[in-house]
Amino acid sequence: METHKHVHKLSAAGILISLGIIYGDIGTSPLYVFKSIIGTRVITENLILGGLSCVFWTLTLQTTIKYVLITLQADNKGEGGIFSLFSLVKRRAKWLMIPATIGGAALLADGIITPPFTVSSAIEGLELRYPHIPTIPIVVGILTAIFIIQQFGTALIGKAFGPIMWIWFTMLAILGLNYIIDSPQILRGLNPWYAYSILTTHPEAFLILGGVFLCTTGAEALYSDLGHCGKANIRVSWIYVKLCLVLNYLGQGVWLSQHIGEKLNNQSPFYSLMPDWFLVYGIGIATLAAIIASQALISGSFTLIAEAVRLNLWPKVRINYPSLQKGQIYVPSMNWLLWIGCMVILFLFERSEKMEHAYGLSITITMLMTTLLVGEYMKRKHYPLFLIILFTVTFGIIELTFLAGNLPRVMHGGWFTILLGSFLFSIMWAWSRGRMVRSRYTRFVELEEYLPVIERLSNDHSVAKYASQLVYLTSSNFHSEIEQSIMYSIIQKNPKRADVYWLLHVDVTDEPFTMEYKVSSFIPGKLLRIDFKLGFKVEPRISGLLRSVVEELVERGEVNISSRYESLREFKIAGDFKFIVIEKVLSDVYSLNLIDRVVMSYHQVLRKVGLSDVKTFGLDLSSVAEEKVPLMVDLNQPLKLKRVG
Known part of the structure; x- marks a missing residue:
């Protein structure tokens, strides 16, 4: 227990560990966010500045205020995540099991969708140098290797995650700064007026919001991995991470402003920031970051299943402990279920731009369920009523808006997310309800x-x-x-x-x-x-x-x-x-x-x-x-x- 407390203290090592464990998903978002926002639309100044403003204020409201400042307060003896939160409030009302299981199922679905999407987004950068390279076999090989290695534990390679992610975030900042210095007027994109303008005037505002939301999909991981790093380390490391992300988005905005009136035509705003001589190195670092993001989601899924089993929300499954490292577990059945799911997604959608339609929808639902449960937690802790209402209504509206922005994606791939999440929810609900019937x-x-x-x-x-x-x-x-x-x-x-x-x-x-x-x-x-x-x-x-x-x-x-x-x-x-x-x-x-x-x-x-x-x-x-x-x-x-x- 003393070791557990020591890990949670604010320290340089704790901050480095946080970079490696927590920020893989949200940290790799510059690979695809602006590519999704622009899509097949003609690049305009309004679209660039409005997209930048939406991204910045989404990171500020959703990630910084909701998760880093507020939700991290709802810790269960130092542990976080939707099931830890459910454990804190489940005695208040039986119906709370519904948002907990819906959120848990959606989070598991995200754990299946994220690895192929993130790794594909990184590997497809090779097409800039080698236009006809087949990327799917490379992604299959990388993902299969990630899942095979789980059974041996990742304690050894896990030590390298922090330094690699520090290199990644520093690279993001440098690439962005390189363009901002030449065109500092891009800082106008931080003005919230541009977000308001594009959301109220653009005919495809909701579709643009679906792309914007991808910038905050990893926010739930901040809370889920609370037990690994501690509140203080997460909050301090987020300052650096957010700065690097914003600088890179601004840099992409500058590059896009150099192509006003054109279409992307499958170009990547992210990789376009890199000088030709650095491109191969940049793709290598991006691939490592994508692998770390995938590893974090897989480990998070194992933890989620283990907690669900203890809470009688999932059938009893074998849980192994491959290393002496605290909290590291391996669930064989879930590992191969995730692998099969990743392969299905990869061969069903093939390209990252098609996968993005299935990505984001599930995590929006998890965030909504977390908002409900945090509201109940605030009631339990006797927060002032106006604060509870302010929190629930504000973030409820934001997340419902993002959900509406993701709904048009249902016909283009989001249906798979709904199908997958529904299947996982049915398992949790049937197992829990069945136990209740037997007990009755x-x-x-x-x-x-x-x-x-x-x-x-x-x-x-x-x-x-x-x-x-x-x-x-x-x-x-x-x-x-x-x-x-x-x-x-x-x-x-x-x-x-x-x-x-x-x-x-x-x-x-x-x-x-x-x-x-x-x-x-x-x-x-x-x-x-x-x-x-x-x-x-x-x-x-x-x-x-x-x-x-x-x-x-x-x-x-x-x-x-x-x-x-x-x-x-x-x-x-x-x-x-x-x-x-x-x-x-x-x-x-x-x-x-x-x-x-x-x-x-x-x-x-x-x-x-x-x-x-x-x-x-x-x-x-x-x-x-x-x-x-x-x-x-x-x-x-x-x-x-x-x-x-």
């Missing part, structure tokens, strides 16, 4: 009624001993209750005699790194319950956690786990542990309403695709028994039987 029909009984039976069974030598230590996982939030299925398993379904019975309950807390436990003894030395409180970023390795707790209880003399078998007792050998995992199977799906029936069918498919509870909780397969019990849905419907003989 899980029956609980009073534990106290069964205590005498359990004690007698434990001492009944006429029943063959099932295990020395028998462990059940319970979902009951109340100590006084237990699932009927567990009592049925112990007493009726092949009575199970044990020296000690353990009930384990895992509660995922709203804080990221909580690791606490509480022990309750119902029958001293015979029946104990352990309640684990684990943060939503903590891996629930139950076998290891239980071992630690049991060792502490043995040291305190609260429980005896020595084998009771006569041949082993004198040697003080620890008794065996046996886990019973109960899977509840819906036995009467057709008594559910139509929506729940469809949800449960989908939920069942997701359960088969995802990991079992045994693998999720890291249980030793050699000491686990799985039992299936019917989960009766139609409990209150009497069976009307007629005796005929």
Whole structure:
């Protein structure tokens, strides 16, 4: 924990790490923003100055004020991101799960779209030097290499990300300054009047806004990666990043002003700033920056999925930890899902100018959902009502305007974003709703009624001993209750005699790194319950956690786990542990309403695709028994039987 705090302190190293981790997406935006704003339109002074003004004030309002100054305040014990934010406010209202899952699904969709778009934008610069070079195979090779390397961890190459991105941003500033010095009147583009003018007079104002929005698509990453760098480092490094970005956009504005009355004709305003002798080097640096941007989005997607699993918003999947670096995880299933998605986008759209129609729409939706959740957070923190309304309305209007600007792109590629985001949302919604339906029909009984039976069974030598230590996982939030299925398993379904019975309950807390436990003894030395409180970023390795707790209880003399078998007792050998995992199977799906029936069918498919509870909780397969019990849905419907003989 001390290391975690140290990383968050303002320092030169922290600022450099921030440059490498956080700004890849927003930092590579000069590659394509003005290319998108101009599109196939004739270059005019109004379009140049209006585009510059819109970009500058979008970076100022959306990125600086909303995210850097306000949203970063909504940290969850130093962690950020839409699911961390959801954890802070979810107890306020159940409906908040909807914006959280919509935002999470849209962010995952962005993680699939960004890598092929960004890398293609960089590699296509080679066409300026080699007009007939096939760029798609190069992009496929780069992206495939990025996804293959994930399983080995990126701790080593990650150390180079900061210096490379510093070189990138410095290059942006120098390229821009080189043109601004010759034409300083371009600074007029920072005047907000030009933004107002183009938005109110240009017939394609909304389409232009769709291109402008691309300059701030990486703003959500500022918040999502809060836990890696800390508030202070992000805020200070953003000053340098924004300055470099603005200088480069101004430089592109100068170059464009030299071509008034013409069309771009697939020229890149960004690469056009480079002298011929520097072009190959510039493309190389841009490609490295694009790779870093892709890596950041992929790592962010892994973190997002891991948090969703802990919050029961995603099916249980395997999560690996390829390095000792804090927070670095690898989700194999998500890695290859992302790779497949990237390949589909690449071969479907082929060119970056076509991909941009699918890009931006998803992140607009995420930003809208973040605005809603931050508004709820401000209520929770008792901010003045006028500030809450001002924040929600102001940024709600800005983001709805950008959403409207992106809607015309739906027919030209944005449909893919909607399709992809909807698919990811359906998984989250079906998994969460399915768990709610299952919980609704899980029956609980009073534990106290069964205590005498359990004690007698434990001492009944006429029943063959099932295990020395028998462990059940319970979902009951109340100590006084237990699932009927567990009592049925112990007493009726092949009575199970044990020296000690353990009930384990895992509660995922709203804080990221909580690791606490509480022990309750119902029958001293015979029946104990352990309640684990684990943060939503903590891996629930139950076998290891239980071992630690049991060792502490043995040291305190609260429980005896020595084998009771006569041949082993004198040697003080620890008794065996046996886990019973109960899977509840819906036995009467057709008594559910139509929506729940469809949800449960989908939920069942997701359960088969995802990991079992045994693998999720890291249980030793050699000491686990799985039992299936019917989960009766139609409990209150009497069976009307007629005796005929």
